[in-house]
Amino acid sequence: MLLNGCSPIATTGASDVSDEPPQWPHGAMVSAANPYAARAAADALRAGGHAVDAAIAAHTVLSLVEPQSSGIGGGAFMLVYDRAQDTLVAYDGRETAPASVDAALFADANGEELGFVAAWQGGLSTGVPGSVAIYELAHSDHGRLPWADNFAAAARLATEGFEVSPRLAGFLPRIARFARLDENPGAAEYFFPNGEPLAAGSLRKNPAYATTLNRIASEGASAFYTGDIAREIVAQTNADPLPGGLTMADLANYRAQRRDAICAPGAGLRLCTAPPPASGVGVLMMAGLYDRLVPADADRETRLAAFVDAQRLAYADRDRYIGDPGYSAIPVTALLDPRYLDRRIEERPAPGAMPAAGDPGLALGEASLLQRFAADHSRETPSTTHLSIVDAAGNAVSLTASVEAPFGNSRWVGGFLLNNQLTDFRRAPDGKVHANAPAPGKRPRSSMSPIIGFDAAGQLRLVTGSPGGNSIPAYVAKSVLGVTRWGLSPQAAIDAPNIVARGERVRVETSTDTGKTIAAALKARGYDVQEREGENSGLHIITVDAAGLKGAADARREGIVIAVPDA
Numbered sequence: 317m318l319l320n321g322c323s324p325i326a327t328t329g330a331s332d333v334s335d336e337p338p339q340w341p342h343g344a345m346v347s348a349a350n351p352y353a354a355r356a357a358a359d360a361l362r363a364g365g366h367a368v369d370a371a372i373a374a375h376t377v378l379s380l381v382e383p384q385s386s387g388i389g390g391g392a393f394m395l396v397y398d399r400a401q402d403t404l405v406a407y408d409g410r411e412t413a414p415a416s417v418d419a420a421l422f423a424d425a426n427g428e429e430l431g432f433v434a435a436w437q438g439g440l441s442t443g444v445p446g447s448v449a450i451y452e453l454a455h456s457d458h459g460r461l462p463w464a465d466n467f468a469a470a471a472r473l474a475t476e477g478f479e480v481s482p483r484l485a486g487f488l489p490r491i492a493r494f495a496r497l498d499e500n501p502g503a504a505e506y507f508f509p510n511g512e513p514l515a516a517g518s519l520r521k522n523p524a525y526a527t528t529l530n531r532i533a534s535e536g537a538s539a540f541y542t543g544d545i546a547r548e549i550v551a552q553t554n555a556d557p558l559p560g561g562l563t564m565a566d567l568a569n570y571r572a573q574r575r576d577a578i579c580a581p582g583a584g585l586r587l588c589t590a591p592p593p594a595s596g597v598g599v600l601m602m603a604g605l606y607d608r609l610v611p612a613d614a615d616r617e618t619r620l621a622a623f624v625d626a627q628r629l630a631y632a633d634r635d636r637y638i639g640d641p642g643y644s645a646i647p648v649t650a651l652l653d654p655r656y657l658d659r660r661i662e663e664r665p666a667p668g669a670m671p672a673a674g675d676p677g678l679a680l681g682e683a684s685l686l687q688r689f690a691a692d693h694s695r696e697t698p699s700t701t702h703l704s705i706v707d708a709a710g711n712a713v714s715l716t717a718s719v720e721a722p723f724g725n726s727r728w729v730g731g732f733l734l735n736n737q738l739t740d741f742r743r744a745p746d747g748k749v750h751a752n753a754p755a756p757g758k759r760p761r762s763s764m765s766p767i768i769g770f771d772a773a774g775q776l777r778l779v780t781g782s783p784g785g786n787s788i789p790a791y792v793a794k795s796v797l798g799v800t801r802w803g804l805s806p807q808a809a810i811d812a813p814n815i816v817a818r819g820e821r822v823r824v825e826t827s828t829d830t831g832k833t834i835a836a837a838l839k840a841r842g843y844d845v846q847e848r849e850g851e852n853s854g855l856h857i858i859t860v861d862a863a864g865l866k867g868a869a870d871a872r873r874e875g876i877v878i879a880v881p882d883a
Contacts, residue, residue, distance in 0.1 A: 322431025525731025
């Protein structure tokens with residue numbers, strides 16, 4: 317099977333296996349960040365839809381009911397596994413910078429870096445949204461339901477109204493203290509009717525969003541990237557404060573990308589993810605490094621330290637080398653080469669020390685890569701969503717989507733919010749070469765890390781991913797190792813305390829006794845530990861074994877799992 321090789325598996329075309337795979341015996345399942353979205357996906361699966369149809373139905377609903385996290389005004393990465401063809405496709409719907417930008421995008425008149433809040437809430441921060449384009453590209457390859465059917469649930473819910481969730485309601489008073497959501501036209505009236513934030517349990521309708529979706533449903537993605545919707549996106553982006561340079565041509569020229577997935581052995585599986593500018597390569601590195609750092613007789617504390625240091629090493633490399641592959645030669649193959657990983661564990665930093673990037677070029681006997689890019693420790697705010705889906709034919713989708721910060725940059729168009737994804741670029745203009753520096757048409761680095769895992773026979777075993785800004789690779793690695801190396805059920809893997817080790821400090825979620833014990837153990841080994849009451853992951857996992865599908869949703873958010881046995 318194509319999934320058995322050592323190189324990334326094919327993105328298109330038929331498998332070289334002539335026989336059809338055995339009938340899928342496990343039914344279908346969805347795990348998504350909101351009950352409305354999960355139900356929309358389940359309905360699409362019951363109607364005979366492909367996992368891609370279900371993903372579109374779910375995400376268009378999330379754009380309505382969870383606008384603080386993602387939406388059609390943002391972007392996404394999607395992995396799609398086709399069981400009959402034995403192929404895996406990575407779809408890149410990351411936002412792109414306008415043609416007018418340069419490396420000084422976020423510099424003020426004195427050449428100094430703009431503060432994050434100013435950059436976030438300004439028009440400069442908006443990239444060309446990619447979600448609608450990724451819907452269309454993935455649907456053209458895999459969709460079974462008519463295109464328009466996948467927008468019906470969200471359009472109906474926007475027309476009839478949905479119940480405002482506690483999480484959405486809870487964000488609003490906090491966001492109003494430092495963002496412009498309660499001031500910007502459209503957004504203020506929608507989220508703060510009569511000057512008051514929406515209350516949990518209240519019914520909220522969004523007829524403007526229904527109109528937008530109905531236009532896309534009837535006219536295709538071109539309705540979003542040209543015409544009235546595009547003109548309003550341009551107008552809002554170019555409004556004060558800090559107007560951007562987005563144009564109609566930028567929108568019309570946007571294309572989602574079909575890319576080769578990245579695959580590597582780790583944690584007992586063949587793990588596959590979206591390539592740069594996504595950061596799934598970091599998760600694959602963490603799994604490979606962890607396996608090398610843990611001896612067969614390792615005790616619990618040794619495994620814990622190995623998990624921490626695998627993160628520290630992988631994050632240091634990600635921060636230096638990952639960016640848009642259309643603008644720089646990103647050394648993904650070298651970073652995942654077993655010879656480099658063998659060498660990299662020899663550079664394990666002391667507890668409390670600042671980890672440094674490795675040099676995969678020298679490790680492989682080639683030219684040095686270390687000086688190609690300067691280090692970049694830019695941070696992304698944790699407001700994203702993830703959904704995992706397996707359909708009745710055994711096809712799978714792992715989709716992570718975002719508008720970057722909570723509620724994007726607070727600018728309202730046609731019932732949805734625009735993103736502030738350009739703040740994911742390195743904002744400080746220091747004259748050095750950075751893989752993630754702004755450039756015309758460039759896609760900023762993303763921490764999004766959707767994962768699909770296969771066993772040695774090429775059989776689907778795992779679909780996972782999470783929101784969480786820079787913490788995403790750590791959260792996702794925890795979910796992978798939890799179900800493969802630590803003997804945990806999917807739900808227990810999600811519920812386990814989050815541990816994030818980027819740099820010299822280790823953040824540990826200490827809202828449970830287990831978390832407190834972990835923090836104490838790491839402190840005893842000399843790590844600089846920051847105890848935190850909440851590490852707001854949003855993991856959504858589906859595993860597959862002989863007994864069938866097992867799903868889990870992160871209780872830190874509002875997701876649910878729905879099994880669809882008769883889909």
